[in-house]
Amino acid sequence: MMDTLMNISSTLFLLTGSFLCISGGVGILRFPDFYTRMHAVGVTDTSATAMILIGLMLQNPDGLVVIKLIIILLMTLFISPTASHALARAAIHNNHKPVLDKT
C-alpha cells in the first residue's frame, strides 16, 4: 500500500516537473520581450528542478541518495534565482529597455 502510494506520488512529481520545464521552453519562444522571457524561465526552471528532485527522492526513500538529493535541491534553490537576477541586472545595466505598451 505504501509502495504504490510512493510510486504514484513520485510519478506525479516527475510529470509535473517535466510539464513545467516544457512550459518554460514554450514561454521562451512565445513571450514578446527579454524580461518576460527571463521571468518565465526563472520561475519554471527552478520549480521544475525542485519537482523532479522530490520525485526522485520518493523513488528510493531510504539511503544516502536522499541526503545527496536534498543538498542538490538546496543548492538549486539558491543558485537558479540568483542566476536569473544576475541576467536581468546585466540587461538593465546595459540599457535594454523593456517593452511597456502594446502599440
Added chain:
Amino acid sequence: MKDLLAVVMLAGIYGLLSASFFVTMDAVDVAFTEASVGAGISTLLMLVTITMTGRSEHPTRHKPVLALAVVVITGGLLIYGTLDMPHFGYAEAPVHTHVAPHYINDSMQEIGIPNIVTSVLASYRGFDTFGEVVVIFTAGMGILALLSMVRRREDSASSDSLNDSMHEQYLVLRIVTKILIPFILLFALYVQFHGDYGPGGGFQAGVIFAAAIILYAMLFGMSTARRVINQSYIRFFAAIGVLLYGCVGVVSLLNGKNFLDYSALSADPVAGQHLGILLIELGVGFTVASVMVIIFFNFEGRREKLQSQENKNNENNNKGNKKT
C-alpha cells in the same frame, strides 16, 4: 552568425550536451570532466577574450565554395573508411578483448579501489597522466609569458575606490556568493578524495576549486582577489603539484622498483598503491587548480590594464579638446 556572444554561448551548450551524451554512454568520469571543463572553464575563457577583442564579426565577401567541396569529399572518404568498423556496442570488438579484460578483472586484487578508470589512470597508465600534468603546467607558463603585465601602485588604488562604490550594485550576488563559496570548495575536496570510489579525481576537483576562486574574483574585483590569493603562492603551488608527482615516482625508483611503481611505497603492495594514488591525485589537483586560477587572473589583469589605458587615453583626448 554575426554576434560572437551567441556563438560562445552555443559552444557552451554544445559542451553540456556532449557531457550528457557521455553519461548515456556509461562514461561518468569523462562526463564529469567535460561538463566542468568544456561547459564551464572553456566558455568562461572565451567570454573574457570576447570582452577584449570585440563582440561582432566583420562580414566576409567571398563564398567559400572550395572549402565546402573539400569538406564533402573528406567526409565521404571518412564514411567509406568506417564501413569496416565493428558495430555499436558489439561485445567482441577488438577494443574490448586485448588489454581491457585484464584491467577489469585484476584491478580489484592488484590495486583495490572500485573505480576502474581511476586505477587505470593513476596506476596502470600513470606515466601518461604525468605527461598530462606537465602539459597543463606548460600551458600555464605559456599564458604567463604571453599575457602577464607588471602592475604598478596607482592602478590598484583607483580600482579599490571603484570596488567600494560598486558594492551597492552587486549586493544580491555578493551575499549569495559569500554563502555558496565554502560549499563549492567543500564539494571540490569531496570530489578530490572520492575519486577512488565514484566518478571524480584530481582534474575535476582542481577545476571546481578554480571555479570557486574565479567566482570570487569576478564578483569582488581583481584587487580584492589579488589580496586574498597571492600570485606568487599560486605559481608555487602549480610547481609543487608537478614536483609531488615526480617525487612519488623517484621514491619508487629509490626503493628498488620501476619509476611510478607504487607497490614499492609501503610494505603491503595494495596499501602502497592506495598511498601512491592518493599522493598523485593530490599533485594533479594542486596543479590544475593553480593553473586555471593563473590563466583567469592573467586574462583579467590584461583586460583591466587595457581598459585603464583606454580611459586614460580618452581623458587625455578630452583635455586636449578642452584646451584647443
Added chain:
Amino acid sequence: MLLGLYNYWIVVVLMMIGFYIVIAHGNLIKKIVGLTIFQTSVFIFYISMAKVEGGTAPIIAEGIKLFSNPLPHVLILTAIVVGIATTAVGLALVVRIKEAYGSIEEEEIQKKDNLDC
C-alpha cells in the same frame, strides 16, 4: 548500408562541421570554436567505441557483471584536459594578435602583413 554503424556517421558529420568552420570562416574566435567542435567529435568517437551493450559504468559494485571498457575513458580524460590547455593558449594568442594588428579577421591581418613587408 549497415545500420549498426550510425554512431560513426554522426561523428564524421560533426567532424566535418568543425573542419568546415576552421577553414571557411575568417574570424579567429570562430576558428577556435570550430576546433573545439572537432575535438569533441573525436571524444564522442572514442567513447561510443567503448560502450558495450548491456554494460554499466566501470565502477565495481556488487552484482554487476558486465562493464563498459574503461581504457578509452582514461585516454579521453587526458585528451579533454589537454584540449582545454591548448584552447587557453590559443585564446591568449588571439588577444595578443588583436593588440598587435588591431583586428582578428584573417583577411585584414594578411593585408596588414603584406603592407608592412
